[in-house]
Amino acid sequence: MDAAMDVLATLTPYLQTLSHYLAIATKHANPPNNVLGLILFVAYIAAAIYATTAISLSLWRGYTRISLPQTATGKDDHKRIQDVQRARKRHIKIYAFLASVSFASLTYHMGLFLVESYAAWVAGKIGVKTVSVEDAWKTADLQRVKGWVLESALFEGFARELVGDGPSAVWSMGAVVGGWFWGVWMVQKVNARGFSTKEMLPYILLTQTLPISLTITLFIIKLHLASPDLSNNPPSPPPPSSKPLSRKPTSLTLPTILLNISLLSLPSLRNTPYFLPLVLVIRIVLLSPWSRRVSLKDDQVVQSIAISGGFVMAQVFLLRKVSPGGVGELVRGVWNGGEAVRAMGVDALVGVAVHLVLGWGGGV
Structure with a gap:
């Protein structure tokens, strides 16, 4: 007992310090002084x-390189490279258009x-x-905007809007699940092409934001630009990993x-203290395929789908x-929901368009 009391006495100052900093964090993490949320x-x-700019500049540099005349060893080889270039550039322009639609939609709705x-x-x-929006912005000044950002929970509010009602929750769940499998597909391609982690960091960051x-x-544009058939040299196999896995x-x-259970639970936890931590858990789960600790075999992907x-x-x-409107209300939900839901709905539709274009061809 004396030993336990000694340990408690030793830990008490540290616990008091931790409690003090938690109190400060709580004070600055909620309106009307939501500094941490801001x-x-x-x-x-x-x-x-940052991620969008870094990726776009990198892709533009790659695109200008394939636009330059390629050195070829013969007439037939030169013609082959030109044909490949034309095909790749055609596909790149299609994906660039879809990327522009996605970016414009996200910017508009945000x-x-x-x-x-x-x-x-x-x-x-x-x-x-x-x-009205017009009347509100007529009165906008620096002091009011400062008060708004500190007295609002913008990050949490955006997440809550995604599950504000039944149709919104369905659309959001579909978009996140679709994003999950796109992420799995990306990691499979990264492993097959041997892209480095440093090279993929902006893409990983963009998937999280x-x-x-x-x-x-x-990313598909990057795959086109990195295609081995743009050169005369045979493709080299991806380098072996320098860090072998210590376990299966x-x-x-x-x-x-875990992801689906979390998404299914979000609407019921919308007005509880557990909502935001669960959102952060979902973000962490979405990162797991990049960790090399998750198997991405095709049969497991099919099971997961x-x-x-x-x-x-x-x-x-x-x-x-819970809703008498049924499927009709679900279809209308993406337009009747808030701007966060509309952004996710458009994202899901663009994702479907990308899948259709990818199935059309392109060799990635």
Whole structure:
């Protein structure tokens, strides 16, 4: 007993210090002084801008290189390279167009989300139910904007809007699950092509800050630019990993089940303290295929797709139980929801378009 008391006495100052800093963090993580939330939201935007810019510049440099005349050993070889270049550039332009649509949609809906958030804050300040966006921005100044960003939970508000009602939750779940399997496909391609982790960091960062359609279109452009048939040299096999796995990789089905259970639980936890931690757990799970500790065998991918399909159907079934509108309301939900839901809905549609174009051909 004396030993336990001694240990407790030793730990007490540290526990008091930890409690002090937790109190400070809590004070600055909630309105009306939500500094940490503001930092997180701004960090997301800054990371997305950085990753998009870095990837775009890298792809542009690669595109200008394949646009230059290639050295060939003979007339037939030169013609082959020119034909390949024309085909690759045609596909690259298609994916660049889809990337532009995705980026424009995300920018538009995110901008509207911020504008509507400010208008709602102004309405609350003056004690009315709603204020038009035009009237709200007529009164905007530096002091008001500062008050808005500190008294609002922008990051959490965006996440809550995604599961604000049944149709929104279904669309959001479908978009996130689709992003999950696009991420798995990306990692498979990275492993096959032997891209380095450093080379892929901007793409990984972009998958964590924006919906998947922009990242996947830019990544497919990278695959086209890195295609071995753009040169006369035979493709070299990917370099072997310098860090062998110390244990057997985890089956892909396990993080898939965890992801789907988390997504299915989000709507019911929307107004609880567990909501935001669960959102962060989902972000971590989405990173797991990049860890090399998850098996990405084709049979496990097929199993995971089937499992995810079952969970999505369960979400649709729950919607039908609580909503008389049924499928019609689900279809309209992406347009009737908030700007966050519309952004995810457009992302899902662009992802489908990318899948169709990818199936059309291109050799990636």
